[in-house]
Amino acid sequence: MSVHVLIVEDDREIRNLLVSSLRVEGFEVSTAVTVHEAITMVEHSSPDVILLDLGLPDADGAELVKIVRRQSALPIIVVSARHEEEQRIQLLDLGADDYLTKPFSVAELQARIRVAMRHRGTALSAAVTAYDVDDLHVDLTTHRITRSGETIHLTPTEFKLLARLVRSAGRVVTHRQLLLDVWGGEFVEHTHYLRLYMGQLRAKIEKMPAQPRYLLTETGIGYRLADI
Amino acid sequence: MDKPTDNPTAASNTSNQAAHARDWAMVALLLSVATVLGWYLDSRISLTSEAMLYVLAVVVAAYKFDWVKSAVCAVAAVTALNFFFVPPRFTFEVESQEHFIALVVMLVVALVISRLASSLRQETQLARLSERRAQQLQRLASELVMCGSVADVQTLAQRSFDQAFEGPNCLILNLSDEPLQDPVRPEPVEGQPLTNQGLRPFDKLTTGRAQSERLRVLQTLPNSLHEVAESEQWVQDGLRCCIQEAAVLGPGTGRWPGIDAWYVPLGSQKQQVFGAACIKPALSADVAGREHASAMGALVGQAMYRLELNRSMQQAQAQANRQQLHNTFLASISHDLRTPLSAIVGASSALLIQGDKLSSQERTQLLQSIDHEAQYLSAVTENTLQLVRMESAHQKLRMDWESVEEVVGVAMARMGSSSERVRLHLPPQIPLIRADPVLLTQLLVNLLENALKYSMQAVDIDVRLHANELELCVKDRGPGIDAQEQARVFDPYVRADRSGQRGAGLGLAVCKAIAQAHAGRLVLRSRKAGGCSFCLYLPLQTQQLATEALP
Numbered sequence: 001m002s003v004h005v006l007i008v009e010d011d012r013e014i015r016n017l018l019v020s021s022l023r024v025e026g027f028e029v030s031t032a033v034t035v036h037e038a039i040t041m042v043e044h045s046s047p048d049v050i051l052l053d054l055g056l057p058d059a060d061g062a063e064l065v066k067i068v069r070r071q072s073a074l075p076i077i078v079v080s081a082r083h084e085e086e087q088r089i090q091l092l093d094l095g096a097d098d099y100l101t102k103p104f105s106v107a108e109l110q111a112r113i114r115v116a117m118r119h120r121g122t123a124l125s126a127a128v129t130a131y132d133v134d135d136l137h138v139d140l141t142t143h144r145i146t147r148s149g150e151t152i153h154l155t156p157t158e159f160k161l162l163a164r165l166v167r168s169a170g171r172v173v174t175h176r177q178l179l180l181d182v183w184g185g186e187f188v189e190h191t192h193y194l195r196l197y198m199g200q201l202r203a204k205i206e207k208m209p210a211q212p213r214y215l216l217t218e219t220g221i222g223y224r225l226a227d228i
Numbered sequence: 229m230d231k232p233t234d235n236p237t238a239a240s241n242t243s244n245q246a247a248h249a250r251d252w253a254m255v256a257l258l259l260s261v262a263t264v265l266g267w268y269l270d271s272r273i274s275l276t277s278e279a280m281l282y283v284l285a286v287v288v289a290a291y292k293f294d295w296v297k298s299a300v301c302a303v304a305a306v307t308a309l310n311f312f313f314v315p316p317r318f319t320f321e322v323e324s325q326e327h328f329i330a331l332v333v334m335l336v337v338a339l340v341i342s343r344l345a346s347s348l349r350q351e352t353q354l355a356r357l358s359e360r361r362a363q364q365l366q367r368l369a370s371e372l373v374m375c376g377s378v379a380d381v382q383t384l385a386q387r388s389f390d391q392a393f394e395g396p397n398c399l400i401l402n403l404s405d406e407p408l409q410d411p412v413r414p415e416p417v418e419g420q421p422l423t424n425q426g427l428r429p430f431d432k433l434t435t436g437r438a439q440s441e442r443l444r445v446l447q448t449l450p451n452s453l454h455e456v457a458e459s460e461q462w463v464q465d466g467l468r469c470c471i472q473e474a475a476v477l478g479p480g481t482g483r484w485p486g487i488d489a490w491y492v493p494l495g496s497q498k499q500q501v502f503g504a505a506c507i508k509p510a511l512s513a514d515v516a517g518r519e520h521a522s523a524m525g526a527l528v529g530q531a532m533y534r535l536e537l538n539r540s541m542q543q544a545q546a547q548a549n550r551q552q553l554h555n556t557f558l559a560s561i562s563h564d565l566r567t568p569l570s571a572i573v574g575a576s577s578a579l580l581i582q583g584d585k586l587s588s589q590e591r592t593q594l595l596q597s598i599d600h601e602a603q604y605l606s607a608v609t610e611n612t613l614q615l616v617r618m619e620s621a622h623q624k625l626r627m628d629w630e631s632v633e634e635v636v637g638v639a640m641a642r643m644g645s646s647s648e649r650v651r652l653h654l655p656p657q658i659p660l661i662r663a664d665p666v667l668l669t670q671l672l673v674n675l676l677e678n679a680l681k682y683s684m685q686a687v688d689i690d691v692r693l694h695a696n697e698l699e700l701c702v703k704d705r706g707p708g709i710d711a712q713e714q715a716r717v718f719d720p721y722v723r724a725d726r727s728g729q730r731g732a733g734l735g736l737a738v739c740k741a742i743a744q745a746h747a748g749r750l751v752l753r754s755r756k757a758g759g760c761s762f763c764l765y766l767p768l769q770t771q772q773l774a775t776e777a778l779p
Contacts, residue, residue, distance in 0.1 A: 082610060083617070085626065085666065103606050192629035192660050199631055210633045210652050211641070217634045220626060220665045 003117060004028045006047035008038040008064070009079070010056050018051065021106045027113075035059040039067055047074070049116050051109075052096070054080040054087050061091055069095040075116035079104075085220055092174045092221065099172060099221070115170035115227060131166040133227060136205065136214055138166050147205065157182065158201050161194075165215070170227030172218045198223065251293050255301045258285040263308055270313070275327075278313045279334055282306070286338040290345030298342030306335040354516070361520045364392060368524060372531035378403060381535065385494070385528045389505055392520060399505035400467050401494060401528070403536050463506050466491045470504040476522050480512035492521045495529025502532035564608055568601035575601075607677075611734040614670060618741040625664040625745055632658045632691060632698065635665060639672035646680050653690045661698060662769055663746055671742040671750075674735040675702040675762050682706030683759060697748075698766045705759035714752050739764075 005027045009015040019029045030045055032038035035058050041047070042064075050068065052061050061078065068074050078099040080088045088099050097116050100109060119128075131138040135148040140163050145152045154162065160182045165173060179188045187193065202209040216224045262285040266278040282305040290298035307320070310331055315323045322328040368388050375381045382401045389397040466484070470477050470491035477483045478490035490510040495501035505528075507521045575594040583591065633654060640647045679687040683706035690701040709717060718740040736750075739762070743750040748766040755761055 082666075083613065103602070195629055195631040195634070195660050199633065202633075210637050210654055211647075212637055216641075217638050219635075219638050219669050220628075 002026055002028045003049065003113070004030070004045070004047045005049045005051060005113065006030050006032060006038065006041055006045070007051045008032045008035070008056065008061075009051070009053040010034070011053075014053075018109070021109075022113075025110060033057075035061065035064050038064055042068060042074070049113055050074060050076045051113075052076055052078050052091075054078060054084050054091075061087070062094055065091050065094045065096050075119065077112050077116055089174060089176075089221055092172065093176050097171055111228075119168065119171060128167045128169065131169055131225070131227075133214065138162065140166060145205075152204050154201070154204065158197060158204070161197055162201060162205075165223060165225040169225045172222050172224045174222040176222075178222060251297055255289055255293065255297055255304075258289055259301065259304055259308055261285065262305070263312055266313060275313055275330075279309055279330070282309050283334065283338060283341070287341050287345065290342035291349060293346075295343065295346040298346055299339060302335065302338030302342050305338055306331055309334070358516060361392070361516075364388065365520075365523055365527065369527050372527060375531055375535070378532070378535060381528060381531050385505070385524070388524060389507060389521075392524065393507050393509070393517070395508055397505060397507050398463060398467075399494065399503060400471075401503035401532065403502065403532065403539065462487075463489075466506060467504040471501050474501045476518065476525075478507075478518075479510045480515065480518055485512065490518055490521055492525040493529070494525045495532060496526050500529075500533065500536075502529055502536070561608075561612060565605065568605050571601045572598050572605075608734070610670075611674070611738050614667075615734055615738050615741065618738065618745065625667065627662050627664055629660040630663045630665045630668065631660055632700070635663070635668050635672060636689060636691070636700075638665075638669050639676055642669075642673050643676055643680065647676075649680060649686050650676065651686050651688050653688060655691060655693060658691060658693065658698070659768060661766055663766070664742075667742045667745065671739045671764065672700070672702070674739050675764075678735060679704035679706065679762075693768075696768050698768055699763055700766070701761050701763040703755060703759065703761040705755070705757070708754050708758055708760050709752065711754070714754075717752065718750065736762075 003026075005022055007015060007018050007022075007029060009018065009031070010033050015031055015033075019031060022029050030041060030047065032041050033056075035056050038050070038052070042050070050064075052064060054061055065076055068076060075098075076091075076096040078088055078091045078096045079102065080099060081102050092099060097119065098112050100112055129140040131140075137144075137146045139145075143159060145154060145159075145162070161178065164178055164181050175191050175194055176188050178194055179190060183190070183193060198215060199209070202212055202215050205214060206212045214226050216226055218224055259282075262281045266273075266281050270278070286298065286302045286305050289301040293301075310320055310322065311318065314327050314331065322331065368384070371384055372381065375384060378401055382399070385399055385401065386397070389395070389399065466477065466487065466489070469484075470493050473483070474493050474495070475481070475483065476490060476492050478487055479485055481490070484491075488508065488510060490507040492505045492507055493501045494503040494505060505521070505525060510518070575598045578586070579591060579594050586594070636652065636654065640650060640652075643650065676687065676689075679702050683704035685705040688701070688703040690699075690703065692699040692701075718736050740750050743764055743766075746766055748764060751763045751765065753761050753763065
């Protein structure tokens with residue numbers, strides 16, 4: 001069965017472009033121009049992924065994210081211009097799965113959809129317990145981390161941080177989500193903890209910490225564990 | 229006059245009393261001297277000469293003292309002459325009729341002399357006063373020319389009014405399109421009415437809101453202060469009304485004659501009124517004083533008019549500069565957008581129309597060119613938008629604790645494959661910095677793009693820690709930038725490059741704006757062995773985060 005993508009985008013050219021490039025790849029595509037239309041579509045045609053553009057004419061995309069999250073773990077990818085950071089972070093914190101910055105390539109879009117599909121139904125649950133990219137292996141059940149066969153020792157906090165990223169491998173995790181899940185609710189403003197621990201983690205895991213292979217920075221938003 | 233002020237009534241009560249006592253003593257002394265001298269010379273001179281001695285005393289007194297004292301002196305002189313010298317001596321009786329007539333004539337002469345002398349003296353004083361006032365006007369005019377700001381004019385005007393009038397004087401000044409400020413009154417001085425003491429009703433440069441709040445506070449205070457607030461309100465109303473009517477108000481002017489002060493407009497009807505002054509004391513008969521005050525007001529107004537002309541000239545200049553910049557921007561940006569756009573249009577229409585005839589290699593080439601040009605357009609647009617946002621002054625930075633390694637890493641990742649030519653020199657343990665990560669990354673990306681574009685060799689990123697700042701340098705071995713161009717490369721739409729490389733000249737302007745927004749500096753230096761280095765200096769927060777206590 002093919003994957004059903006719902007595109008919520010008000011610009012006709014971009015919508016047509018997205019529709020044709022995704023159909024070519026075998027996706028089943030439907031479109032909505034407004035948030036309200038999208039809400040109706042979600043209820044009636046049950047898509048597998050939503051591609052949500054920020055700055056729609058009728059309402060804030062946040063409304064759609066809230067409504068969808070109340071019902072399901074349906075993956076939502078936010079598409080936004082570079083300067084719309086605050087809205088983007090807000091939507092990610094509300095439960096959107098990932099984001100794309102305009103302009104983006106079709107390859108990037110497909111990669112994001114694939115990642116979102118892989119996590120479908122597994123959001124935040126412990127279903128993903130292993131990570132295996134290049135020569136880095138992480139097994140969350142046995143707490144075993146090796147690079148090129150050598151064991152890497154992490155402190156408990158470093159391990160919690162890595163584990164959180166492994167469970168969302170390939171997807172962006174916001175600063176807030178990381179601080180909330182690793183340190184707890186009262187630390188969501190303390191981004192400096194995150195910076196320092198990420199530095200330590202990179203020093204242990206990466207070959208070149210300043211040019212990371214695995215622990216990628218999403219500037220101003222959060223971190224992403226590379227999954228390919 | 230004891231006090232060096234231009235004001236005839238300027239002496240205070242106590243010193244006035246002492247002066248009066250001294251004058252009366254002088255009158256007595258003059259008469260005594262005339263009597264003693266007459267007595268001493270009695271055997272050698274006639275009664276006429278003795279009378280002359282007294283007349284001399286009366287003349288001196290008339291010239292030195294006021295009309296009352298000289299008149300008293302005249303009467304006393306005649307009485308003394310009668311008592312000491314007119315036979316029968318040591319009585320007030322007069323023996324012969326001739327002597328009696330002589331005494332009466334002498335009294336009349338003495339009174340006339342004292343009257344004439346004192347009016348002469350008054351005229352002299354008036355002449356001196358008007359001369360001093362003329363000098364003051366001249367001085368004020370020449371000092372006003374030196375004033376470069378409203379505050380300067382304000383201070384000078386206040387000082388001049390205080391020199392010329394006893395006060396308390398106060399004034400408000402404003403350029404025409406600014407909101408009216410509250411009147412400024414000097415600090416209370418000893419000897420001035422009690423109501424001014426311990427309370428400064430009009431602080432310099434307070435806003436209207438603060439003023440009204442203060443008045444509200446005053447209304448809750450006891451009655452005496454309440455009255456003060458009321459009198460302030462009076463002064464304020466007077467000043468505002470004077471500005472509106474652009475005419476002198478107060479005693480002798482026919483407008484508001486009942487009040488105790490003159491309100492003088494600062495400016496003339498022909499130009500504009502830039503404020504008003506409240507002058508005390510105001511006597512309806514003191515025409516010269518009122519004219520002086522209004523002449524000073526006109527001078528101050530002229531100075532303000534000059535300031536306003538200057539300002540509007542500067543505004544026009546700035547407007548012209550902005551327009552010029554805007555035009556340059558449009559020309560530069562449209563040229564910069566048109567070139568890649570024509571490439572895209574050309575390539576895409578070729579694909580559309582001749583797609584079938586082209587080999588797959590040619591098609592790929594056209595597609596690559598479209599992709600490349602579109603990427604370039606995207607970068608130019610991004611920088612343009614960023615610059616517009618930074619200059620709009622509403623840009624709010626999203627400051628957070630950021631890791632320099634991360635920012636460098638992200639910028640390197642954005643360089644793609646050309647980042648292989650970049651060599652990193654990062655010291656261990658770089659402290660976190662407060663920064664807007666998106667902007668800082670953009671700054672570094674712009675510097676790296678420039679360096680990689682103009683230099684075919686390796687580009688170095690050097691991070692160094694100094695006592696209270698962080699230095700981040702991007703160094704290339706490109707052609708470098710001429711010394712005379714170096715100052716201008718950070719200006720928007722200015723490009724030092726003449727090699728035909730494309731660019732809107734926005735990148736470095738954006739970098740500079742970002743550095744400034746972070747309270748940092750961006751410095752360009754030429755390197756000895758060729759090429760240039762752009763160094764960003766960011767302040768390090770002295771406050772250390774409690775890192776050892778991390779949970």
